[in-house]
Amino acid sequence: MTWRRSLARLTSLVATTLAILALAGQGLSASAAPEPALETPTSTLASALTCPTTFTHPDREPVLLVHGTVSNAAESWGWGVAPALRDQGFDVCTVDLPDYSRPDIQVSAEYVVHAIDAIYQSTGRKVDVVGHSQGNLQLRWAVKWWPHLQARVDDMVNLANPANGIVGGSAFCIVPCIPAATQFSLGSRFLDALNAGDPTPGPISYTSIYSLTDEAILPFTTAIVDGAKNISVQSVCPGRIVTHVGFLYDSVAFRLTVDALSHSGSASPGRMPFGKCLDVNLPGVTVAEATAATAVVVAAAGVRLVGGATAWVEPPLKAYAAG
Template sequence: MPTAAPAPRPLRWRALGALCAALLTLSPAAPSAATPMGDPPLSVPADRLAAALDCPPDLGGSARDAVLLVHGTGVDADLNWGWNYAPALSELGYDVCTVDLPGRSLVDVQESAEYVVHALTTMRAATGRKVDAIGHSQGGLQLRWALTYWPSLRGSVDDVVSLGTPEYGAAAGGLACILSCAPALHQMSPGSAFLKALNSGDPTPGDVSYTGIYTRDDLVVTPYRTSVRQGARNIKVQDVCGVRLVTHIGLVYDSVTFRLVRDALDRPGPAAS
């Protein structure tokens, strides 16, 4: 299996710096057609949902599963994925789609999740087979919410890989809400109504392979063990390479993490621990 990993190029350091700045300076910034029976209708207009999804024109032409990349808080799809996973996976033969969540994913997570629902539904229809999804940070929560509350999606998704996702909340979210608070930050605070609802049922719904990858050096999702989801295959980077220094942002360009992601996408079931 190829072990090439998305390493930041010299000209991409500006993007990495912008991603760091976004995470450190977070600030707030006609319904669609009904979904299948048993799913709630989408409230976001269909044209907005369609405009947010970016896929290759020949989506479905690859022998590999298509992959949806879902970005984290305070950034957009290009800043999170455009210089690392998107080109790296494309070069390996995957059809890669990205979705731009509203307000750089600072709005209500429930609203942002509708964009993920639309993206997964559209990709499944275009390819005719199950798709894979990767979420960084809050992006993993978007995928969880979508698969929990839109049960028809579970038959459309093969693998979900979460990178540094605050499955049970992050202390940093609560600290950011002392003076003012974007809705998504409040929802990611430990004990929020959103997290209580998300974690009240099956944490790994459906016949989907769930892999969670996290790092002990995460200073954004704290404590870092909040990224460990019950029922998923949880892998700490340092359990694979003990001396590896990988930050929260580093999860989107670290080579060991990328190999674990590839393993999850390529093998039946979740990544090997």
């Protein structure tokens, strides 16, 4: 009878093991929920990304720059930050968000998802990402809802970030406005979904750089992101004036950005060089160039804010974000 008892015990052990494996399998399938499919054609996403023909700086992560509202990559980055980063030894990529980043941010974010994946696959290295204004919302939306990106991004630097909504969007949208503006208005469903849970997911090093004199990011506290290293330009250089467009050429904002990209972890003002507050513009940008570029950006913004498709209501949340 001993062999029968042994067989019964073995049968019981097998049944118990199978039950445990079944439960584990259920847990794995629940935690590994599929990510949203990209709705934009791959060819369209690919054509919006501009990178060097070859990546020649293997000692540093490649950098993706994401522009803001009613702008494009050339207007925001092409004359200042991009060439300055190249001079600092970075391979720099840019992405042109659709229709000057006026449509639904959820759609524009797909361009960022594709860009990060494409750069990662081309280099086999993590990507550093830098956003200006609305571009930060696309970046944060991408890493939140496509969590595989959290292992593909090393540093995220937010410049002039409307993280929690701005009064400008709310005021502008008392009449039909561009869809993106409804989404970065105070109290939008988009921002509620973006900021729910962990606003800085994954092992990414987050830095948010803002200015007390930014006329667009009001209140300035909206730029503060829980879990990020939040740095006001004025905490580094008291009395310094940096406007919204000024982030695209300010030397202190640029140095903080480079510091974040060059070190492990977020930016640290303590590593800034002596005399850091004496320079006005980032390397290679003259006062005349900064003035001219600002005029171009502001003029284009005035036309594009009223020239795109408008709506009375905020775009509905995608099913993956609606909960």
